[in-house]
Amino acid sequence: MMHAQTLSTTATTATTATTALWKPSGRHAALKHESDERWSSLQELHSLLQYEGHLQDGQEGEVFRRRRLKAGQSALMMGQPFDGLYVVRLGTLRSSITNADGGMHVLSFPMKGNLLGFDGIYKYIYMSDVVALTDCDLIRIPAADLFASGRGNNHLEHLAYWASSREITQEQLAYSLTRSVKSEGRVARFLQTISQRFADLGYSPNRFILPMTRRDIGHHLSVTVETVSRAFSALVQQGIITVDFREINILSHEALCNFER
Amino acid sequence: MMHAQTLSTTATTATTATTALWKPSGRHAALKHESDERWSSLQELHSLLQYEGHLQDGQEGEVFRRRRLKAGQSALMMGQPFDGLYVVRLGTLRSSITNADGGMHVLSFPMKGNLLGFDGIYKYIYMSDVVALTDCDLIRIPAADLFASGRGNNHLEHLAYWASSREITQEQLAYSLTRSVKSEGRVARFLQTISQRFADLGYSPNRFILPMTRRDIGHHLSVTVETVSRAFSALVQQGIITVDFREINILSHEALCNFER
DNA sequence: CGCGCGTTTGAACGGGCTCAAACCTTGTGG
DNA sequence: CCACAAGGTTTGAGCCCGTTCAAACGCGCG
Numbered sequence: 068m069m070h071a072q073t074l075s076t077t078a079t080t081a082t083t084a085t086t087a088l089w090k091p092s093g094r095h096a097a098l099k100h101e102s103d104e105r106w107s108s109l110q111e112l113h114s115l116l117q118y119e120g121h122l123q124d125g126q127e128g129e130v131f132r133r134r135r136l137k138a139g140q141s142a143l144m145m146g147q148p149f150d151g152l153y154v155v156r157l158g159t160l161r162s163s164i165t166n167a168d169g170g171m172h173v174l175s176f177p178m179k180g181n182l183l184g185f186d187g188i189y190k191y192i193y194m195s196d197v198v199a200l201t202d203c204d205l206i207r208i209p210a211a212d213l214f215a216s217g218r219g220n221n222h223l224e225h226l227a228y229w230a231s232s233r234e235i236t237q238e239q240l241a242y243s244l245t246r247s248v249k250s251e252g253r254v255a256r257f258l259q260t261i262s263q264r265f266a267d268l269g270y271s272p273n274r275f276i277l278p279m280t281r282r283d284i285g286h287h288l289s290v291t292v293e294t295v296s297r298a299f300s301a302l303v304q305q306g307i308i309t310v311d312f313r314e315i316n317i318l319s320h321e322a323l324c325n326f327e328r
Numbered sequence: 329m330m331h332a333q334t335l336s337t338t339a340t341t342a343t344t345a346t347t348a349l350w351k352p353s354g355r356h357a358a359l360k361h362e363s364d365e366r367w368s369s370l371q372e373l374h375s376l377l378q379y380e381g382h383l384q385d386g387q388e389g390e391v392f393r394r395r396r397l398k399a400g401q402s403a404l405m406m407g408q409p410f411d412g413l414y415v416v417r418l419g420t421l422r423s424s425i426t427n428a429d430g431g432m433h434v435l436s437f438p439m440k441g442n443l444l445g446f447d448g449i450y451k452y453i454y455m456s457d458v459v460a461l462t463d464c465d466l467i468r469i470p471a472a473d474l475f476a477s478g479r480g481n482n483h484l485e486h487l488a489y490w491a492s493s494r495e496i497t498q499e500q501l502a503y504s505l506t507r508s509v510k511s512e513g514r515v516a517r518f519l520q521t522i523s524q525r526f527a528d529l530g531y532s533p534n535r536f537i538l539p540m541t542r543r544d545i546g547h548h549l550s551v552t553v554e555t556v557s558r559a560f561s562a563l564v565q566q567g568i569i570t571v572d573f574r575e576i577n578i579l580s581h582e583a584l585c586n587f588e589r
Numbered sequence: 590c591g592c593g594c595g596t597t598t599g600a601a602c603g604g605g606c607t608c609a610a611a612c613c614t615t616g617t618g619g
Numbered sequence: 620c621c622a623c624a625a626g627g628t629t630t631g632a633g634c635c636c637g638t639t640c641a642a643a644c645g646c647g648c649g
Contacts, residue, residue, distance in 0.1 A: 164500055174503070188490055189497050228449065231493075232492075235447050235496060242433065290637070293637085300597075510604080590649105595644105602637105602638085605637095606635080614628090615625085616626100
């Protein structure tokens with residue numbers, strides 16, 4: 068699988084290198100059948116990132132290649148050479164690092180609008196593993212475009228810069244989530260966070276399917292699988308949520324909120 | 329104290345706004361009595377960050393204002409408007425976030441060469457508190473300079489971008505340090521990290537004075553003060569280190585290394 | 590079907606937290 | 620200069636929560 072992954076990556080790189088600056092007569096191409104397109108415009112990038120900036124002249128037609136991933140495929144691998152940043156257009160992924168003695172830690176679960184690969188700029192090597200938990204669609208911002216100084220695409224670097232700052236901020240918040248006293252409280256907070264993110268994406272905040280396993284959640288919150296499972300059971304027993312494997316129903320956000328201390 | 333802090337910050341801002349682009353006949357000014365200078369050159373910034381890039385023409389004389397802090401003073405406050413990035417030139421600080429219910433988490437202990445304030449770019453508000461543990465000297469990169477596009481100072485933004493990526497990477501590593509199984513192992517690893525950083529700065533890796541309290545260490549590793557103290561005592565008892573309040577002597581790096589699992 | 594994996598629940602152990610007290614350092618004001 | 624207060628550090632005792640080990644069940648897949 069790693070071989071196939073490498074192949075698809077290099078293929079993308081090769082085709083994009085010469086076409087990234089190709090401008091298909093304004094935004095015309097971006098309005099065709101969306102699901103069948105393999106390109107995204109700078110406007111879509113702005114929209115995904117929720118960036119409130121204005122476009123400079125001559126950039127409206129800039130397009131970026133998309134990259135499809137099936138569930139289980141690897142998006143980025145620790146140690147691989149940096150070839151650009153990615154913005155999630157669709158799907159859920161899992162970002163993690165593995166230290167020398169095999170202990171893994173889940174940093175985040177990137178979803179629509181999140182930025183991937185920023186840790187690869189230092190030393191031109193990605194520093195974390197990212198795999199797709201569901202089928203995914205990413206938009207690639209090639210390294211060449213990012214650092215092409217001189218022309219007007221300073222804008223692109225600033226955009227990535229800004230988005231990175233946001234990712235940091237949210238990661239720090241998630242970090243503080245780890246420290247919350249009791250494991251049940253941490254799980255409750257995790258459910259709140261996920262619920263909020265689904266809500267922001269236009270899905271129901273009350274009923275959703277978890278894209279990640281209990282083990283992933285455990286590695287994110289620094290507890291064992293059993294503890295996560297027991298925390299779910301406890302929340303069910305108190306009538307705060309219902310659980311059917313990956314399907315979660317939140318019955319009382321208020322009770323969930325009161326649990327986080 | 330908060331009042332005084334605010335005053336000094338605004339004063340610095342006011343004087344810098346018009347002078348940041350002032351160029352004192354090349355690098356002449358930067359070579360006067362170093363300890364008495366209140367300006368740093370772009371070269372010094374590169375050197376501090378260990379950035380391996382080249383300078384563009386017309387940037388060699390660009391200078392940045394320094395900012396002095398006494399121990400205990402606040403460098404950045406959560407919620408304050410973003411006014412630029414800072415690079416540590418001297419001293420040790422403590423970066424932390426405080427969540428709604430008062431629980432604090434120590435993110436890092438910035439020292440010489442580290443970057444501060446990057447989390448403020450998203451929303452133009454700093455998202456963490458940073459206080460000086462010792463007397464400090466910071467170099468300020470004003471927001472105005474960072475985002476002044478059009479001219480050649482794209483370079484400055486790229487530099488900050490690159491440095492941010494490094495900070496992220498190291499923060500993620502520190503994060504995985506939190507997850508290490510036993511508290512003694514975490515403390516051992518923390519000592520190793522600190523030792524390594526002192527070594528990189530030219531100080532002894534074997535004997536040093538901790539700039540932070542046991543409580544700070546605890547809030548960084550997510551354990552209580554008592555646990556940190558007990559871990560120190562255990563390491564002393566096994567002849568791996570000696571401890572005299574803030575003064576640490578590492579007797580065997582190897583034994584310390586073997587402890588981190 | 591059988592295998593692997595994710596999930597759930599139980600029982601027992603142990604590590605870290607809590608509470609408490611004592612000691613030491615540092616800074617402040619008389 | 621000393622006295623005192625405030626806060627950092629160390630150590631002890633008991634308890635609780637999360638880990639570990641174990642077993643059972645369901646699901647998806649070759």
